[in-house]
Amino acid sequence: MFKIDQYAYANKLRQMHPGEKFAFALLTMTICLAAPVPLVHLVVIMLMAGMVVLRAGIPARFYCKLLALPLSFLLLSVLAVCVSVTSHPGVPVYGPVIHGYAVGVTLAGLYQAGLILGKSLAAVSCLYFLSLTTPVVEIISLLRRLRLPSLFLELMGLIYRYIFVVMETADRMYISQSSRQGYASLKTAYHSLGQLVSNLFIKSYYRSSALYTALSSRGYTGDLPVLDNSFRLSGRNIIFIFLVELFLAGLAWHYWRWPF
C-alpha cells in the first residue's frame, strides 16, 4: 500500500542492525541541521543517495520521485523566505515597486533560501535512508530498548498494524461507492465521503472490540509483551558510521560560513 514501507521490508540492508541505521541517519541529520555549510549538505545528499540506491538496492527512479515529493512545500516556503517587502531604499531588492514598497528578492534572502533548500533536502535524504531501509516494527523495537514509555510504543505498534487494515476497508468502501456513481458530482461526493468516513469510524470501533476479545482469549490483561527480533551489531558498520560522522563534522567545522 505504501511503497516506502514495502521497500523497508525488502532491501539489501534489511539485516543490518536497526540501531546502526538509526544512529547513522539521526547523527547525519543533526550535523546537517546544525551546520550552515552547503558543501556538507551536498555531500550528505550524495552519500545518502549512494547508500539508498547502491547499498540498499532501491531503484534510482523511485528515489528521485521521492526526493521531488516535498518540493511543493519547499518551494512555497522558500518563496516566502526570500521574497521581501521593504520601504527602505537602501536594501538592494530585485523586483517591482508598488506604491513605494519594493517587493522582491534580496541577495541575502536568496542565499538564505538556497541554504534552507539544500539543508532540507539533505535532512530529507537522511529520513529516507531510515524509512527505506528500516521497517517500522524494528524502529519500535529500538525505541523500546531506548526506554520510551511502553504505552506509547504499544499504541504505535497497534496503529501501524491497523493503518493497513483500515486503509483497505476504506479502499473497498470507496470502490463500492464509486461503482454506484457515488463520486459523480461534487454534491454526491461530499455525501459519499461523509458516509464513508462515519462508516469507517463505526467499523473501526467494532474492530477494536473484536480485537480486544481476540487478545483477551490469549491472556491480555492490559500489557502487550512481544519478543523482538535480534540483530547482530557489526564492528565494521560502527567504524564506518563513526568515520563518516567524523568526516562530516570536520567538513562542517572547516567550511563554517563558506563561501561568504
Add this chain to the structure above:
Amino acid sequence: MTQFILEARDVYYKYPDGTEALQGVTLGIPGGGRVAVLGSNGAGKTTLFLHFNGILRPLKGGVFFAGEEVRYDHRSLMQLRKNVGIVFQDPDTQLFSASVVQEISFGPLNLGLSREEVRRRVEEAMAATEIEDLKDKPTHLLSYGQKKRVCIASILAMEPRVLICDEPTAGLDPAHAARVMDLFQRINRQGTTVVLSTHDVDLAYSWADYVLVMSRGTVVGHGLPEEVFRRQELLRQADLTRPWLVEIHEHLYRKGWLPAGLPAPRTREELFDLILTRGAAGPGGLAPVHIFPGENMRPECVLCIAGKK
C-alpha cells in the same frame, strides 16, 4: 463480437504496489448468460471485475461494453456503471446507510432519477430479494445473509444489464447459499446477464451456462461447463478440483454402471435420477425401471431385493 455484452481484449493491469494482476486477459461475456468465473485466490477475478465497471483502467488493451470500447471520460463511465453493477464480496464494506431503504436508494439517486422512480425501483429490488420486512432496519443489525441480499438489492435497483457478483456464497451456510443462487436464477430469467466469481466448482458446474477459468492473471480456459470441467489438466493448473458430479459420473460410467451417450448430469437430482432409471443397462440401451424399495424399509430388505435382481 456482437453477441458479447462485455469484452476484455488483451487487458494488462498492474497494481501500484507492483502486483501484476492481469496479464493479457481476453474474454467475452455472452449477453443474457449465466457466467461463472473460476479461479483460486489471487487469480485476478476481482481485478477483472473492477475493469468491467470502469473502476480500474487497463494499462494496455481495452474493455468493451455492447461492442463499444469504454472511454474513460465522465459520460462514458456514467453509462458503463449504470449498465454494469458489481456486488462485492464483503457486505460490510458496501453498506453505509442507516437504513436498508436508504442503502438501496443510494445508487438510483446518484443516477439522477426522480424520487418516484427511485422509490419504485427500491421497492422492486426489495421484493426481488425478499427483504421487504427489513425495510427500516439499520444495516449493521442485519445477519450476514441478509446483508448479502441488501447488497444485491442495492445493485438491482440500478437496473443494470449485467450483474456481477464476487464470491456470492462465501461465508453463507448451504441453505442461504441456495437461496442466493435461486435469486440469481430469477434475475437471469428476467433478461439480466449474471456473472459471478467463485472457487466452488460444484456450484459453478450446476448453475452456469458458460464458464471461464482464470489463473495467474490470464484466462486459461472457457466454454460450456461440461466441456471445461472435463479438462483435468486445466483444473489442476488453476488449483481447482473437479466437480463431484463429473467425477462420480465418470467413475460410474467407466465401471460400466451408467450408459454412454448421455450428457453428464448437472444437478444432484439429475444424477440420482440417472442412477435410478438408467443404471446397469447395457451400453446405449434403455434401463428397465426398477421397483425401488422405499426409504422406510429396513436396510436388510433393500439389500435382499437388490441382491436378487
Add this chain to the structure above:
Amino acid sequence: MTQFILEARDVYYKYPDGTEALQGVTLGIPGGGRVAVLGSNGAGKTTLFLHFNGILRPLKGGVFFAGEEVRYDHRSLMQLRKNVGIVFQDPDTQLFSASVVQEISFGPLNLGLSREEVRRRVEEAMAATEIEDLKDKPTHLLSYGQKKRVCIASILAMEPRVLICDEPTAGLDPAHAARVMDLFQRINRQGTTVVLSTHDVDLAYSWADYVLVMSRGTVVGHGLPEEVFRRQELLRQADLTRPWLVEIHEHLYRKGWLPAGLPAPRTREELFDLILTRGAAGPGGLAPVHIFPGENMRPECVLCIAGKK
C-alpha cells in the same frame, strides 16, 4: 464425564443487544478428538466458543474444563485460556502486530514463560504451520491464507490442550483449504483436541471423528459423523445439506451396486476405491478384484469390458 475435556451444561447466554445466542446448550468435547461443530450462520457456534475460553460468562449453567467447573476469577481464567486456544474467523481482528514473530510470541509471553522458552515455542509453531519463510515479512503483506496460518501458529505457541478454530476454511480456495485441514490433522495426531466450526458438511464428514450440530442456540444432534449425517430431518432443521459421499453411497447401495456391511467411505478416494474394487458383488460376499481398464483406454473399450462382465 471424565472423558470430556470441555463441557457445557445447560448454558444460556444473551447478548447485551437482546439476541438470545445460547438457549440451554449441553455438550461435551471428547479429549483428543477431532470435533466439528456444524450449524448455519447465527446458530451460536462462535458464542459457544467464547464460553469455552472464558471470554463470555454464561447467564445460567456452567462450563467445565477437564471435569472442573470454570470459576471466573483471574487465576482460573488464565488457566483456562492457557489450555483452550481460539483461532478466530477473520485474521485481521486477531493479528495485532505487524511482525509475525511478535504476534506469535504474545500468547506465550502472557503465560509468564522465559524468553528462551518463548523463542523455542515460536520457532516450533512456525515450523508446524510452515511459515518460517514469512518471519521477516510484515503481516499486512501476507495473503489471506498465510495470515490464517500465522493466527493458528500464534495459538499453537501457547501449546493448548484444545485448539478451537472458527470457520478455518472460509474464504480459502480448495487448495489452501486442504493445506489447512492437513495441518489440523497433524496437530491432532500430536495429541491436541481440535474443535472447528464450519458449514461445509463435506469437509466435516471427511475430517471429524465426532460431530455436533447446532441450531438456534441449542445442540440438536451429536455423535459419530456416519450416524449424524444419516439423519436427514436433523440436517434439514439445522439448514444443512447431506454430504455428497453419504448421498452417493446411499444411492449406490440402494441400487444394489455396493455391498452392505461396509462402512460408508469417508473420502472421495475411499469411495472411488470402493466402486472400483467392491462394486456389484453379491450382498455380504467379498467382491472379486476386477482387472480395471486404465485411464488411457478409449471409453468404448472400457464400456465393452465393463459390459461383458
Add this chain to the structure above:
Amino acid sequence: MKHRVSLFLLLAVLLLFFPQQNAWAMHIMEGFLPLRWCLFWYAVTLPFLVVGIFSIYRSVRANPGVKMLLGLAGAFAFVLSALKLPSVTGSCSHPTGVGLGAILFGPAAMSVLGCIVLLFQAVLLAHGGISTLGANTFSMAVVGPLVAYGLFRTGQVLGLPRGLSIFLAAALGDLLTYVTTAFQLALAFPAPDGGVVASLVKFMGIFAVTQIPLAISEGILTVIIFNFLAAH
C-alpha cells in the same frame, strides 16, 4: 495596508498556478526548521504528551479495551488524512481530522495519537519529518484539538445548534492549526525588514489562499460525518 493587500493578491495569483495544493503543506517538512527551533518545539510539546500518556494510562487501567480502541482510532486518523477531500475550489485535498478527533476522543488522547500519526506520515508517506515532529505535533495535535474541543464545548454551553458548533470547531481548529504553523515558520525565519510580524504576514498570506477553503471543506465534511454518526 493597501500594499499588503496587493502583495497578497500577487501571491494568490502565483499560487493559482501552483500545481499541488494540499493540507499536507501544513506539515513543516524535514530539515526546514533550524536545530534550536526543532528542540524548542519538542520541549514545548513534551508536557502535553506526558499529560496525554498519563490520561490514557489511567483509562487503560480502568478498561484494558481502551488500548485497542485508541489503536484503531489512531489508524483511522491516519487513513482519514490520506483520503482525498473534494475541495470547493475544485482541486483535491486531504482532511486533517483535527476537529473530528478532538470531539470524539478529547484533546489529551489526541496529543499522543496525533504525534504517532504524524510520525507515521513522515516515515511512510514522507510528509513532515522527524526533526520537525515536535513543531508539527504542537500545531496539529495540541493547538488544533484544544481549539476545536474548546469551541465545541463553548458552543454546547452557549446552546448553539450542534451542526454549527461542530462546523466552527472543525473549521477553526483547522485554521488555527495553520496559523500556528505560520507562526512557527515566522519565528524561525523573521523577515530582515519587519521581523517576525512581517514574516508572519508573508507565511499567512501564502497559505491562507489554500487553507481557508480547506478549513471550510473540512468543516462541512465533519458536520456530515457527525450527522451520519448520529443516525447510526
